[in-house]
Amino acid sequence: MDAPDSACDSPADSAPAPPFATHPAHGTLPGWREAGDGRPLLLLHGWSVNGEAFDGQRALARAGFRVIAPDHAGHGLSRHGTGTTIAALARDAAALVSHLGLADVVVVGWSMGAMVAWTLLRDHPGCPLAAVGSIDMTPRLVTDPQWPHGLRGHYDMTQARQMAARIRADWPRLAPSVALGLWAAGRRPDGAAMQRLARMAQRCEAATLASLWEDMARQDFRDTLRAARLPLFHLYGAASRLYAPAVAIATRALRPDAGLSVVAGAGHSPHMEQPQAFNAALRALVAQASTR
Numbered sequence: 513m514d515a516p517d518s519a520c521d522s523p524a525d526s527a528p529a530p531p532f533a534t535h536p537a538h539g540t541l542p543g544w545r546e547a548g549d550g551r552p553l554l555l556l557h558g559w560s561v562n563g564e565a566f567d568g569q570r571a572l573a574r575a576g577f578r579v580i581a582p583d584h585a586g587h588g589l590s591r592h593g594t595g596t597t598i599a600a601l602a603r604d605a606a607a608l609v610s611h612l613g614l615a616d617v618v619v620v621g622w623s624m625g626a627m628v629a630w631t632l633l634r635d636h637p638g639c640p641l642a643a644v645g646s647i648d649m650t651p652r653l654v655t656d657p658q659w660p661h662g663l664r665g666h667y668d669m670t671q672a673r674q675m676a677a678r679i680r681a682d683w684p685r686l687a688p689s690v691a692l693g694l695w696a697a698g699r700r701p702d703g704a705a706m707q708r709l710a711r712m713a714q715r716c717e718a719a720t721l722a723s724l725w726e727d728m729a730r731q732d733f734r735d736t737l738r739a740a741r742l743p744l745f746h747l748y749g750a751a752s753r754l755y756a757p758a759v760a761i762a763t764r765a766l767r768p769d770a771g772l773s774v775v776a777g778a779g780h781s782p783h784m785e786q787p788q789a790f791n792a793a794l795r796a797l798v799a800q801a802s803t804r
Contacts, residue, residue, distance in 0.1 A: 529570035542604045543589025544582035548573025552617040555581045556625030561712040562588025568787025586720025596723035602631035615640045622647035630733040643743040643801035648780045651733035661762040672729035676722040683718035696751035696779035737766040743801035745771030749778035771797040
């Protein structure tokens with residue numbers, strides 16, 4: 513289990529990052545942001561935020577990447593999209609890859625976005641992916657004696673439906689507690705980060721969030737990871753409130769040659785909490801994947 517090394521930092525990490533160019537949703541295409549013109553790095557955000565969550569990864573455009581961060585249906589630039597399943601979000605992502613004419617794509621999904629990335633891997637064999645990464649996610653949210661590595665605690669479909677009902681009933685009241693869960697245990701976002709998270713949450717459709725929450729609980733990507741023919745890698749926050757450290761070990765065990773890095777002191781959103789350490793870890797994992 514590799515922790516990011518400060519030696520991985522380069523002048524590119526400290527150079528001014530180019531701004532994101534923003535593209536609105538159009539037809540069946542989701543809205544997206546992008547910066548840079550190097551190797552395609554497709555970043556898929558998590559539930560109830562949007563591609564702004566990857567603002568700290570704009571710096572990777574200075575490290576040879578074309579950073580592309582679409583907004584899933586029901587979120588941000590794609591707020592009025594119609595996708596309410598993980599499979600639909602993966603189709604949207606595949607359509608964007610095709611629209612942009614991308615090749616040799618490294619796709620990295622955070623939380624729900626990891627499930628979208630794994631669905632791309634499983635259901636879209638023609639999508640020109642080179643490697644698939646995940647950020648602080650489990651291949652199966654629900655827990656049982658054979659898989660105690662879902663959400664912390666014993667999580668089941670009944671709880672998922674109850675959560676979905678709360679989201680539909682009063683998402684604005686629920687959103688702040690969801691935002692706090694993104695940060696490391698014992699820490700909380702500062703005022704600016706909290707405002708940013710609140711702004712992203714406000715630009716989500718509650719009905720879509722509820723449907724996606726239930727659909728996430730139906731997913732099981734363990735066989736997908738075992739059978740993957742592309743390089744895989746996983747990044748975790750060492751102090752995640754959502755997933756215990758054992759989740760990283762169990763997920764990597766499904767495909768033992770997968771890369772793994774743990775960001776010390778970070779929670780469920782290491783790319784937002786510690787962007788420089790995260791970016792260094794990500795670059796190292798992509799370089800490792802390119803040699804496999």
